[in-house]
Amino acid sequence: MKKEELPQDHSALSGVTREVCYVKDANGKYVSDLSTGWEVKKQALDNAWDDIKERVEEASLKVRNGEVSPVFYFMELKLMDLSVLSGYTGFWKWTIKRHFKPSVFKTLSDSKLKIYAKVFDISIEELKNFNGKTNSSL
Amino acid sequence: MEKLILPYNHIQTAHCENGVATGLLRHHGLEFMTEPLMFGLGSGIFYIHIPYLMVNGGPAVSYRSMPGWIFSRASKLLGIKVNRKKFSSEKEAYEYLNKQIKLGNPVGCQVGVFNLPYFPSEYRFHFNAHNLVVYGKENGNYLVSDPVMETVTSLSEDDMLKVRFAKGPLAPKGHVYYPENVKPVSKEHLQKVIYKSIRRSAFDMLSIPGPIVGVDGIRYTARQVRKWREKLGPRKAGLYLGQIVRMQEEIGTGGGGFRFLYAAFLEQASEITGNTKLLKISDEFTKAGDLWRASAVNMGRIYKGRLNDQKDFNESANMLDEIAEIERAAFKELRKIKGI
Known part of the structure; x- marks a missing residue:
C-alpha cells in the first residue's frame, strides 16, 4: 500500500487514537504512518455490534417467555460466553448451563447469586428481578 | 510510593x-x-484457521503466531x-x-x-x-x-x-x-539470526503438516467461504466474513497489515545483510498485503449487503486462493536463500 492510499475514514477510534500502518513512501521505501480508520473495518465492527444487540434482545425475550434465567441474559449483555463466565465465576460450564434453567435459578443460594451479581456488576436484586421486560442498556 | x-x-x-x-x-x-525487525526476528507472520472453534460467534482465524512467541523467539535468537x-x-x-x-x-x-x-x-x-x-x-x-x-x-x-x-x-x-541479560548485538550475529528467523517463518508457513496452518490454511478458509452461504444462510455468512475482516485488519491483529510489516522487515533485512534478493521478495509480500486488503473490500461489499450471491462468495474465496499461492511462492523463495 502506498502512503497516499492509506485510508483516513471516520471510525470508533476517532478522538481516542490513530493506528500505525506500514506504507510505501514516494521512494518505494517502507515507512510507518497513522490512519484514523477504514470504512471497510468500521462496517465489520458495526455489524458485529448489531449482531450482539440482536442476541441480547433475543435473550431478553427468552427470559420474558420463561425459557432461560437472567444469568443467560446478563452473560450475553456483558459479551461473555460460557468459558469467560466460567473463568470469572469459578463455576463449571455445565453448572452454569444448569443455572440457565429458570427452575434451577430460583433455587440458587444468595452466595451463588452474589458471585454472579459481582461478575455482572449489578446487585443481587437486579439479577433476581430481571424479567426481560425492561432492557439494561448495552 | x-x-x-x-x-x-x-x-x-x-x-x-x-x-x-x-x-x-x-x-x-x-x-x-524496530517493530518490523522484532516481528521478523520473532517469526510473527503466520496463518491458522481452527475448525469448529468459535470466537465471538464467528470463525477462529489468526494471522500471527501465538501471543508471547514473537518476543520469546526474537529474544532467544539475540541471546536474551x-x-x-x-x-x-x-x-x-x-x-x-x-x-x-x-x-x-x-x-x-x-x-x-x-x-x-x-x-x-x-x-x-x-x-x-x-x-x-x-x-x-x-x-x-x-x-x-x-x-x-x-x-x-x-x-x-x-x-x-x-x-x-x-x-x-x-x-x-x-x-x-x-x-x-541484554548484551550488545554484533552486526554478524544480527545477520545470522535474520536468516535463521526467515527460515523459521518459511517452515511455519510451508511445512507444518495439516490443512489448517500456513498457506494451506488460507486455502482451507477459501474452501469454507465457498460453503458458508449455503450452509449458514446469507446473513450469518456475511457476519462470518465480517469476522474474518476484523481479525485481519483490526488494530493489533492485522492480516494485510502483518504482510506489510513482514515486507518492511525484509526490506530492513536486505539493508542489514546486503542481500538484494530479500528486497525483491519483500515486494511479493507487499503484493500479498495489497491483495488481503482488496479481499477485505470485496468481503465488505457482501456484509454491507450490496452483493450477496454465491458468486460473490466464490470471488472472495478465489482471492484467498490467489493470496495463498503468492505467499507460497514467496516463502519458497525465502526457503532457498542461503544464510551465513
Missing part, C-alpha cells in the same frame, strides 16, 4: 506485542530495534532471557509489579481489554492477550505506555488489577515480563 517515573520512551506500533518487545529492548540498549511471571494471588501480583517499578525496571504486562478504560467501548471485547508497558507510578496511578495508543496513559490500581486478572481464554493471570 508517591511519584516514580522511569525513563522509558513510549513508542507506538501496529501491534501491541511487537511494541512492548521493541520498546523494552530499546530501553535496555538495543537502539537498532525473557523473565516471565504469572500469579495465582492478586496480592502477590500487585506487590511484584510495584517492586519492579521501585527497582527502576519498566515491565511488560499482559492484560484483558474488556475493562481497559481508555479503549473505545466499541473495541472492548473479552480479549485477553493485549500488552502494555508500566513505566512508573504517580498519585497512586500506574503510568502506562500502551503501544497502540498515540500517547502514554495511566491506570488506577483497581483497574490495573482488573485487567491483569481478566478471565476466560488466554487469561493473563497477572503476567509480567521483562528482558534480562
Whole structure:
C-alpha cells in the first residue's frame, strides 16, 4: 500500500487514537504512518455490534417467555460466553448451563447469586428481578 | 510510593506485542530495534484457521503466531532471557509489579481489554492477550505506555488489577515480563539470526503438516467461504466474513497489515545483510498485503449487503486462493536463500 492510499475514514477510534500502518513512501521505501480508520473495518465492527444487540434482545425475550434465567441474559449483555463466565465465576460450564434453567435459578443460594451479581456488576436484586421486560442498556 | 517515573520512551506500533518487545529492548540498549525487525526476528507472520472453534460467534482465524512467541523467539535468537511471571494471588501480583517499578525496571504486562478504560467501548471485547508497558507510578496511578495508543496513559490500581486478572481464554493471570541479560548485538550475529528467523517463518508457513496452518490454511478458509452461504444462510455468512475482516485488519491483529510489516522487515533485512534478493521478495509480500486488503473490500461489499450471491462468495474465496499461492511462492523463495 502506498502512503497516499492509506485510508483516513471516520471510525470508533476517532478522538481516542490513530493506528500505525506500514506504507510505501514516494521512494518505494517502507515507512510507518497513522490512519484514523477504514470504512471497510468500521462496517465489520458495526455489524458485529448489531449482531450482539440482536442476541441480547433475543435473550431478553427468552427470559420474558420463561425459557432461560437472567444469568443467560446478563452473560450475553456483558459479551461473555460460557468459558469467560466460567473463568470469572469459578463455576463449571455445565453448572452454569444448569443455572440457565429458570427452575434451577430460583433455587440458587444468595452466595451463588452474589458471585454472579459481582461478575455482572449489578446487585443481587437486579439479577433476581430481571424479567426481560425492561432492557439494561448495552 | 508517591511519584516514580522511569525513563522509558513510549513508542507506538501496529501491534501491541511487537511494541512492548521493541520498546523494552530499546530501553535496555538495543537502539537498532524496530517493530518490523522484532516481528521478523520473532517469526510473527503466520496463518491458522481452527475448525469448529468459535470466537465471538464467528470463525477462529489468526494471522500471527501465538501471543508471547514473537518476543520469546526474537529474544532467544539475540541471546536474551525473557523473565516471565504469572500469579495465582492478586496480592502477590500487585506487590511484584510495584517492586519492579521501585527497582527502576519498566515491565511488560499482559492484560484483558474488556475493562481497559481508555479503549473505545466499541473495541472492548473479552480479549485477553493485549500488552502494555508500566513505566512508573504517580498519585497512586500506574503510568502506562500502551503501544497502540498515540500517547502514554495511566491506570488506577483497581483497574490495573482488573485487567491483569481478566478471565476466560488466554487469561493473563497477572503476567509480567521483562528482558534480562541484554548484551550488545554484533552486526554478524544480527545477520545470522535474520536468516535463521526467515527460515523459521518459511517452515511455519510451508511445512507444518495439516490443512489448517500456513498457506494451506488460507486455502482451507477459501474452501469454507465457498460453503458458508449455503450452509449458514446469507446473513450469518456475511457476519462470518465480517469476522474474518476484523481479525485481519483490526488494530493489533492485522492480516494485510502483518504482510506489510513482514515486507518492511525484509526490506530492513536486505539493508542489514546486503542481500538484494530479500528486497525483491519483500515486494511479493507487499503484493500479498495489497491483495488481503482488496479481499477485505470485496468481503465488505457482501456484509454491507450490496452483493450477496454465491458468486460473490466464490470471488472472495478465489482471492484467498490467489493470496495463498503468492505467499507460497514467496516463502519458497525465502526457503532457498542461503544464510551465513
